[in-house]
Amino acid sequence: MFVGNSLVVRLIDALAQLPAGYPVYSNRGASGIDGLIATAAGVQRASARPTLAIVGDLSALYDLNSLALLRQASAPLVLIVVNNNGGQIFSMLPTPQDERRQFYLMPQDVDFSHAAVVFGLAYHRPDDWxxxxxxxxxxxxxxxxxxxxxxxxxxxxxQTLQQLLAQVSRL
Structure with missing residues (x-):
């Protein structure tokens, strides 16, 4: 499993229950979110095993060109893009409410289906479990x-992460 940074890694860390020794990879780029898809492609190539990669929408946009690398996957590689319309980690910080959307959240209003088509990748956008x-x-x-x-x-x-942290602080 490859886990992107920002809100995704925090949610995985807080909520995932993985078996001991389960390989989880991540990296830290210049801004924390660049190069994540390329790294996930490298993890899959090096391991030659099925790989799950989970990144946020801004992380995917920062490294969109690396979708070309996914075409070379030798085993199943699933890239989950959590599209919450960008930068929602900043919703957890004490940022000015009236400036939050413009200066912190960076909403992109994108649909990744077009990128998948450009790079010839299978694509799904499920709307329920x-x-x-x-x-x-x-x-x-x-x-x-x-x-x-x-x-x-x-x-x-x-909100899920904030609720979890509040529950832990009451213990």
Missing amino acids: PSLDEALAGAWRRAGATVIELAVNETDGA
Whole structure:
């Protein structure tokens, strides 16, 4: 598994229950989110094993050209793009509410289906859990890369993490 930075890595760290020794990779770029898709492609190439990569929408945009590398995947590679319309990690910080959207959140209002088409990758945008399960099952059965875009409510991830941290602080 390759995990992107920002809100994604925090949610995985807080909520995932992985078996001991399960390989989880991540990296830290100049701004924390650049080069993540390229690194995920490198992890898959080096391991030659099925690979799950989870990144945010801004991370995917920063490294969009690396989707070309995913065409060379020798085993199933699933790239999940969590599209919360950008920069929602800043919803957790004490930023001025009236300036948050313009200066911190960086909403892009993008749909990654076009990028998948440009690079010749399989693409799914499930809108419920059964559709996600079906998309994942199909992606693991096919050779090569699949992009799965999860469009989520802009504030759900940050709110979930804040609620979890509040529960932990009460222990």
